[in-house]
Structure formats: structure tokens, C-alpha cells
Amino acid sequence: MTTVQSAPAPPTAIRPRVVARSGLYAVLAANAAVVTFFFTQAGFASNTLIVLGRLAGLYGALLMAFQLILVARLPWLDRRIGMDRLTSWHRWTGFGILWTLLTHAVFITFGYAQSSSLDPVNQIIDLAETVEGVLRAVVALGIILVVGAVSARYARRRLAYETWHFVHLYTYVAVVLAFTHQVATGTTFTSSSAATTYWYAVWGVALGSVAVGRLLLPLWRNWRHQLRVTAVVPEADNVVSVYMSGKDLDRMPARAGQFFLWRFLTPDRWWQANPFSLSAAPDGRTLRLTAKAAGDGSAALRHVKVGTRVFAEGPYGAFTAMHRTRPESVLIAGGVGVTPIRALLEEVHGHTVVIYRVATDRDAVLYDELRDLALAKGAELHLVTGPPVPDRLAPAELARLVPDIADRDVFLCGPPPMMTAVLGSLRELNVPKPQIHFERFSLAG
Missing domain, CATH: 2.40.30.10 (Translation factors)
Structure with missing residues (x-):
């Protein structure tokens, strides 16, 4: 049988992940600068704590909008960054929101308490009773505190995914409450028509991204296909x-x-x-x-x-040949992690080495397909069997199987312990980080 292959794809000159990541950072930094400009343009209160509290609240609102972009599952970002990395950023952005909004609440409360005869507790009660939107802000902060608590590693490991996900859905309620609070009492929001237009645009893009990525696009694609x-x-x-x-x-x-x-x-x-x-x-x-x-x-x-x-x-997912940087590849699979590796073998060009790690020959799912594909594409296939200890994919063994591994792209998928061990081996073999491609299933709520 003759197998016809197209010409090998050239190595990627500009890394898509770097472009997307740099673009996100640049957008966030630019918006932080715009927020600061509108804040200074609106003028300052006489109380330093109130000034700092308002600024922290604005940065917290900006981070909430950025957070929505991260969890919107927009195809352009997901293909370039990967859902697992977006989820990691989502986690740290969430803690940033928690601390900025907590700072906002504490500084505002103590700032107003300085100019009144009330203690901080009674001051926040008074603000909630007399100022429109403050009670909604207090409820939003309470929700964010609860979400932050269940996101801590200790709590996360002890909660079922369904429970964790259900609690996270209340974040959308907090977003709506925080936005209405900003509209009602935000001096920067109402300081000028330009500031008002800017903030409506920020929230419109953020909420629109969630609606498109999480609802409209899936509905459209499933109706179509x-x-x-x-x-x-x-x-x-x-x-x-x-x-x-x-x-x-x-x-x-x-x-x-x-x-x-x-x-x-x-x-x-x-x-x-x-x-x-x-x-x-x-x-x-x-x-x-x-x-x-x-x-x-x-x-x-x-x-x-x-x-x-x-x-x-x-x-x-970003676990695709789109991110290749070298003309030749190594595909390393462990257990049922062979599924995306087997699919990748069909698509990648250039000389490829496939390493399939399983406990026994019987565990080598799809091995016959891998063997036939490797034969058709001129790829090398190595089935590595045995118990996890001693490590069959230690640096010396990988170097023996693929002597030029540092000059290849490495695609890795398997159980977490195996992936951790192989990533350590690749570091010891001085495989450059941009040439190592892997993805973990980790979903943001």
C-alpha cells in the first residue's frame, strides 16, 4: 500500500501561545491604565482610606471582567492557550478579585468611620441602609468569600466536583450585584460620559463573551451538526x-x-x-x-x-500540532492517554517516535491502530511495559529510545504521576520548555 503524505509543516516561527498570552497581558495592562486615568480624572476624596478603597474596588471590578473572559471558553484563546492554563489563570485571578474587593470594603468602611462617630461594624450597616447599592455589594462580597474558601486547596480536595461547580455558579450572581453597585454608587463610573461608556463596554464585552462561548456557540454548533x-x-x-x-x-x-x-x-x-x-x-x-x-x-x-x-x-484544548516548533516529534502516551496521541500521529508530519507506556501488553489500548499508522507514516513505535517502579521512562531510557529528543517537539499525555515523572526526565535531558506540549483536563466553572 502506498501512503501519500503532504509536505511537512514548517516549524512555527511565532508561538501562538506566546502571542495570545502577551495579548491578554497587554489588554489587561492597558485597561488598568485607563481605569487609573478615569479615577484620577474624577478627583480624590479628602480621606486617604476612601481614595485607596475606591481604587481597589475599580481594580477588583476590572479583574472580575477579565475573569469572565478567562472562563468564556472562547475558541481563539482556547486553541492557543489551552483550557488547563486558562483555568490556572482563572484561579489566581479569583484570589486577586478576593483581595482587591476585600481591601475595597475594609478601606471604605474605615475611611467613612474616620469622619463619623460610628465604629466600623455600625458604619457598614449604616452604609448598607442609607446608600443605594451598598447592600448588594455586601452580598456580592459574601459570595466571593465563600467561593474563595471552597477554592482553597484544602477544601477543594474534599469537595465533590459537582458541589464545587455549583458553588462557583453563584459567582455570576456576585458579578451582577457588583456591577449594579458600581452603577449606583461608583463616582468614577458617573464622573464623565467617557468613563460611563468605557465601563459599560468592559462589562458588555465580558458578559457577551460568556454568552457567546458558553451558550450561543455550543447551541449553534449542535444545531448545525x-x-x-x-x-x-x-x-x-x-x-x-x-x-x-x-x-x-x-x-x-x-x-x-x-x-x-x-x-x-x-x-x-x-x-x-x-x-x-x-x-x-x-x-x-x-x-x-x-x-x-x-x-x-x-x-x-x-x-x-x-x-x-x-x-x-x-x-x-491547545494540545495540537498548531504549537509545533520543530520538524520532528516524539509522542509519549500512558494508558488511556493514548487517545489524543493516536489522533496526533495521523496529523503530524516529519519523522515521529511514539512511546506507549503501559503496565502490561493487555493494557495497550488501540495498539494495533498505532502500529498500522506508524508503519504507514514511517514512524518508530516503542511499547514500554512494566510496573511504575522502577521508572521505565527515566532520563537514561528516554535518551536511549530517542537520542535526539532535545531537538524534537514532545507531546505528552497520560496519568498525572506518569506525566510528572516524564516532565522531570525531559528537564534533565535539557529539552527546551517551548518544545514540550501537554494538557491536563481541568475545567473552570
Whole structure:
């Protein structure tokens, strides 16, 4: 059989992730400068604490709008940065919001208390009773404090994802309350028509991004593509592949390595969405996921009926060949993490080395497909078996399998402990960070 391949894609001269990240930082810095300008233009109160409190509140409002952009799941950002990194930024931005708004509340309260005969507690009660919008701000701050508490590592590890996610949904309530407080009492908001227009634009873009990325785009794509299950194929005792077809799939902007949030519209599972990677490169006719039974959602896939409607949110993820920097690659998979690796092998050009790490030969899901693909594309395939200790992918072993690994792009997907170990090995082998590509499933609420 003759395999016809297109010319290898040239290395990326400008890294998409760097462009997107720099663009986000630049936009945030520019808006911080605009906020500062409008703040100084509005004039200062006589009390220093009130001045600092108002400025902290404005920066907190700006961070809240920026936070909405991070969780909007906008395709342009997601393809370049990745949902896992956006989620990490979301977490730290959330703590920034918590501290700026807490500073705002404390400084404003103590500032007004200085010019009255009230203690801080009674002062905030008085403000809530007499000034429009303050009570809403107090409620918003309370919600943010609760969300911040459940986001701390100690609490997060002890909460079910569903509970954590439900609590996070109240953040949207806090955003609306904070915005109405800003409209009602924000001196900078009402200081000039330009400032008012600016703040309405900021909140309009932020809330509009959430509406487009989280609601309108998924609804539009699912209405357009009409996905249905066409086959359910067991790959092993606890692994199953689900094939889907639909309309105009050649126009779906999915790439090998990406994942969707899949919702199978059965009476008992329509409400549950699970992230699964594509296990084959999109061909314009079908989509395929391959999942290991690790919970109720993934275990139930084996019983999904042909013809079941599927609601898919995505595609998501930056684990694609878009981020290549070198003409040759190494694809490293562990366990069921082979699914995006197998899809990537179809798409990447240039000489490729595939390393598949499993405990036993029986655990090598999709190995026959990998072998056939490697043969067709002239790639090297290494199946590495054995218990996790001793580490079969230590630096010396990786250097033996791929002597020129430091001159290649490395795509890595597998269980977290394995990924951590391999990332350590790559550092010891002096593989440049821009050449290492990986993504963890981590969803922002």
C-alpha cells in the first residue's frame, strides 16, 4: 500500500501561545491604565482610606471582567492557550478579585468611620441602609468569600466536583450585584460620559463573551451538526470507543489532540457532561472518542444505543500540532492517554517516535491502530511495559529510545504521576520548555 503524505509543516516561527498570552497581558495592562486615568480624572476624596478603597474596588471590578473572559471558553484563546492554563489563570485571578474587593470594603468602611462617630461594624450597616447599592455589594462580597474558601486547596480536595461547580455558579450572581453597585454608587463610573461608556463596554464585552462561548456557540454548533451515535465498539474489558456522525462535519473546527465535553442525551445521562479526547483525527465524516471506565459517566458509554443524540461542547484544548516548533516529534502516551496521541500521529508530519507506556501488553489500548499508522507514516513505535517502579521512562531510557529528543517537539499525555515523572526526565535531558506540549483536563466553572 502506498501512503501519500503532504509536505511537512514548517516549524512555527511565532508561538501562538506566546502571542495570545502577551495579548491578554497587554489588554489587561492597558485597561488598568485607563481605569487609573478615569479615577484620577474624577478627583480624590479628602480621606486617604476612601481614595485607596475606591481604587481597589475599580481594580477588583476590572479583574472580575477579565475573569469572565478567562472562563468564556472562547475558541481563539482556547486553541492557543489551552483550557488547563486558562483555568490556572482563572484561579489566581479569583484570589486577586478576593483581595482587591476585600481591601475595597475594609478601606471604605474605615475611611467613612474616620469622619463619623460610628465604629466600623455600625458604619457598614449604616452604609448598607442609607446608600443605594451598598447592600448588594455586601452580598456580592459574601459570595466571593465563600467561593474563595471552597477554592482553597484544602477544601477543594474534599469537595465533590459537582458541589464545587455549583458553588462557583453563584459567582455570576456576585458579578451582577457588583456591577449594579458600581452603577449606583461608583463616582468614577458617573464622573464623565467617557468613563460611563468605557465601563459599560468592559462589562458588555465580558458578559457577551460568556454568552457567546458558553451558550450561543455550543447551541449553534449542535444545531448545525446534529451529532448521533453510529457505533459503540468495545476495545478492552473496560475501554470502549464511540463513533458519531452528523451534518457538515467537514466544517467543524476540530483538530487531532482536542477534546469535547460530551453529553449523551439519554434519560439518565443527559445532564452529565464528560471530557473525552478525540481518539482519531477528524476526517469530516465521523468523530470518535475512546474512554476507560473510571466512573459512572464513562462506564455508561458501553450501554449507549446507536442513534442516541449527542450534545458536544467544543472542541477545546491547545494540545495540537498548531504549537509545533520543530520538524520532528516524539509522542509519549500512558494508558488511556493514548487517545489524543493516536489522533496526533495521523496529523503530524516529519519523522515521529511514539512511546506507549503501559503496565502490561493487555493494557495497550488501540495498539494495533498505532502500529498500522506508524508503519504507514514511517514512524518508530516503542511499547514500554512494566510496573511504575522502577521508572521505565527515566532520563537514561528516554535518551536511549530517542537520542535526539532535545531537538524534537514532545507531546505528552497520560496519568498525572506518569506525566510528572516524564516532565522531570525531559528537564534533565535539557529539552527546551517551548518544545514540550501537554494538557491536563481541568475545567473552570
